[in-house]
Amino acid sequence: MEVKEITNRDVDFAKWYTDVCQKADLVDYSTVKGSMIIRPLGYAIWEQMVAVLDQKFKETGHENVQMPMFIPESLLNVEKEHVEGFAPEVAWVTYGGKEKLDERLCVRPTSEVLFCDHFKKIIHSYRDLPLLYNQWCTIVRWEKTTRPFLRSREILWQEGHTMHATAEDAKKETLQMLEIYKNFQEEYLAMPVITGKKTEKEKFAGAEETYTIEAMMYDGYALQNGTSHYFGNHFAKAFGIEFVNQDNKLATPYQTSWGTTTRMIGGLIMTHSDNNGLVLPPKIAPWKVIIIPIGDVSAKLTELEKSLKENHITYKVDNSNKTPGFKFAEAEVKGYPIRVELGARDLGQNQVTLVRRDTLEKTTVSFEDVLPTINILMDQMQKDMYDKAKKRRDSMIYQATTYEELKDIAATKPGFVKINWCGKSECEQKIKEDTTMKTRCLIEDEAVDGNCIVCGNKAITKVYVGKQY
C-alpha cells in the first residue's frame, strides 16, 4: 500500500475519516452501490470484537442460532409498528431464478418476526423459559447515503432475542445486555459511553423501551453504538406465543432484543485515530506488536518472536525491502499499538526502541526488558486512551438553560447538551428542526427542577441532545 497523505483531522473530519479507513486498508468501496468490502485488517478487528462479545453472551447463558435471511412480506406485516418502521428500507427479492415469487421476500433488516415465528413453535412451558438466543449475521437496510462502517446497506451484526416468563425478568435482561455492551466498549474499545433510555420518538419500531449506548466522537457528534430493547409482550401477543406457567395457566411471555454492529469499528476510529492513521487500543488490536528489523538481526528476531508467542502476544514482522522510515509510517497508518525497532546497531549496545502508537513516545530498553516493557506500555496505553477520550468527551458536554442558549451551543460548539424537557415529541421535533440535534437519551439519575427549555411547561426529565452519525 502506498501511504498517501491523510487529510488533517481538524480541517476536514469527514474526509480524514474515510482517508483513515482506506489508507489503513480497513475497507474498500465496491462496485455494488452502498455496500463496502471489509478488508483483512478491518475484518480482523471485527473478529476480535466478536470473540469477546460472544464469550460474554455465552457466559450469561445465551446460545447462538441461525435464522433464515429472508422474511416473507406477510410475516413482516404481523406487528404493525414494526413493519411501518422497517418496510420503507428493505430490499425485496421478487424472483427465484426465472420464476416470479408468489410472495415477495425481504432480506432481514432485523429478525424479531423470524424469532417470534420460531418461538411460537418451541415455547410451551415455563420450563422452556428464559429462552436466550443470539445470532451473528448480516442484515440489509436500504440506506440512501452510506459511509464505511457507519451507514451501509449491509451490516454485520449480532442480534440477541430472548423470551422470559415475567416482565421483570425481561427488563433485567435488557439492562444486563446494555451493561455488557457498556463494559465491553469502555474496557476493550477504550471508548467512554453514556447509556440511557431513548425517547418515545427515537425508540425501536415495536419496542416498549429502547436503551442506547451513546459515544461521542472526536468531532462532538454522537454515535449510537448499540441498543437493547424491552418489548413487553406486544410481539408475543401478535404472534400468539403462549406458555403454561407454574400455576398451570396460559400466559404470554415477555421479550427483549439487543444488537451491536461493525459500526463500533467506525466509533473506534473516530474516537482514537489521528493524522498518522489508525490508533487501536491494545485490548482490541488483532496484532499488538509490529517488529521492524533494521540490518541483520535474525538471531534476536527469532528469540523475540519465540518469547512473544509463548506469552500469547500477537505480532507481525515487516520483512519487506522498504526503508525503515517508510515502514514506521506504514506501521503508524495501520495502528499497531507497539512498534519494536530491532536495529543491528542498537542491539550492539543491547538496546531496543519501543514506540507507543497513541503518543508516538519512544522508550529504549535492554533486549531482556522488551517483553515486560511491551506489557507495561500496553496496559498504560489502554488506560491513557480511555482517559483521554473521556476527558475530551466530558469537556464537550454542556448544559443549556434557555432555548437560545441551546441554539447558540448547537451553532458554535460541537458536543452534547443537557436540557430540561417536558417529554413531548413536539419539543423534540422543534429542536431537531432548529438545530439538527436529536435527543440521545434520558438522564434518569439526575433530579429535574425547572421547565422545558423549548415550550416552558414543567420539565419531567433531563435529556441529552446532540448531532449524530
Add this chain to the structure above:
Amino acid sequence: MEVKEITNRDVDFAKWYTDVCQKADLVDYSTVKGSMIIRPLGYAIWEQMVAVLDQKFKETGHENVQMPMFIPESLLNVEKEHVEGFAPEVAWVTYGGKEKLDERLCVRPTSEVLFCDHFKKIIHSYRDLPLLYNQWCTIVRWEKTTRPFLRSREILWQEGHTMHATAEDAKKETLQMLEIYKNFQEEYLAMPVITGKKTEKEKFAGAEETYTIEAMMYDGYALQNGTSHYFGNHFAKAFGIEFVNQDNKLATPYQTSWGTTTRMIGGLIMTHSDNNGLVLPPKIAPWKVIIIPIGDVSAKLTELEKSLKENHITYKVDNSNKTPGFKFAEAEVKGYPIRVELGARDLGQNQVTLVRRDTLEKTTVSFEDVLPTINILMDQMQKDMYDKAKKRRDSMIYQATTYEELKDIAATKPGFVKINWCGKSECEQKIKEDTTMKTRCLIEDEAVDGNCIVCGNKAITKVYVGKQY
C-alpha cells in the same frame, strides 16, 4: 424436548435422517420456504467446524475478508460459463424500499466475480501475490427441493479465493486446500473421504479443474463435502486483472477458490448416527460429556466439574427433574460422546459409570479414574468411529467390468462403483440416465487397462460412479 421414536435407519433412511435432525434439536423448519433454522446444538457443531478450519486457513497464510452479499446482474455476466451455471438458481432483488432498482441484484450464490472485481483494484505487482483470502458467509441458491443441511436455499459456508503469480502456484494451492479439507474431515469428523478431480461435465461453472471430497453415507449414497477449484486465468482475463511481474512485464495471475458448508453436518449425521439419535465424534462435539446426577451427589459433582474445567473438557449437567432413564435417552438423542452417571448409591462404593455414545458400552471406574477414563474413551471412540465408517465404506465400493454389471450393482447394491471410462460426456450421461449414478471423481493413481464399459472404446481413466445427495 419430548423424545419421540426415531424411525428405524434401515427401514426408511430419509425419514430417519430428518427425525434425527429434529429430535436432536439441530434444526427446525421455518415458514420461510426452503430455509431452515439452525438450532443451538446444530449451530454449536458448526462453530466447532469453523474454529478448526479457520485456524488451519490462518496457519496457511489466509486472511478473512467480507465482500458484499449482492451481485449486480452486469457483474455476474462478466464470465460467460459462470453466469450460465448460476443465473438459473439465484434470488433476485428488484426493489429497495419502494423504489424499483435500475439494475437488479442477485444474492451471491458464490463470490468469484465479487472477489475478481476487488482483486482488479488491489493487485498491481508480483509483491501483492499470492493474495490468499477467505470469507465466512451465507450464500443463496434457489433450490426446488430442500433437506436440512444437505440442500437448502441458504447455505452457511466458507469460500476461499486466491490469486497467484503462476499456474503452478495456483495448482499447488488448489491441492493444499483439498488436503486440508480431507484431513479435517478424516481427523475431526471421523469421516473417510475419497478425493479426486471432477469430470468436465461435473466441474464448477467457470473452473478449469474441480477437485472434490466425496464421502459415502450409511446408505451408500455419495455426499460431496467440499470442493477446490483451479481457474487458470479465465476470470482474471475476463476482469482484466494484471500485475507487473519480476521481469517488469505485465502478466495475468492465476486463481483458485474452495469451499465447505454446513452440509458437513449432514455428512456427520449420515455417517455416524443411529436409531437412538445423534452420534458425534468427540473431536467435533461441542460438549464432550453429559453428567447425569442421580440422588444427592452435589459434593462429587462439584469436584468433577472442577476437574473437567481444569482439563478444558466441555460438558453439560442434566439437573432437570426428569427420571434417569429419560435423561439417558435424551443424552443419547443429542449425541454427547461420554455419559457420566453420577449416582449416590454407586458413589457409596466409590464407583461411577461411564457410557460411550457410539457403542453404548458401559465402563465402571472409581471416582478418581473418571477423568483419565474419559480421555481414554474419547480417543478410542474417535478412532473406532473412523475405522467403522471406513470399513463400511470400503465394503461398499465395487468394481464393474461390463455395463450390465454396473446396471446390476446400481439396481441392487448401494455404494460406489469403479469403472473404466473413455472420458466422453456421452458415456457419463448414459450412465446417469440408466442408473441415476453420476461420476464422483477420476481415479488418477490407478493404472487403466481396458475399454470404457459404456461405449467399448479405449478407456483413458478409471472413475468412481455413485448415486448422490
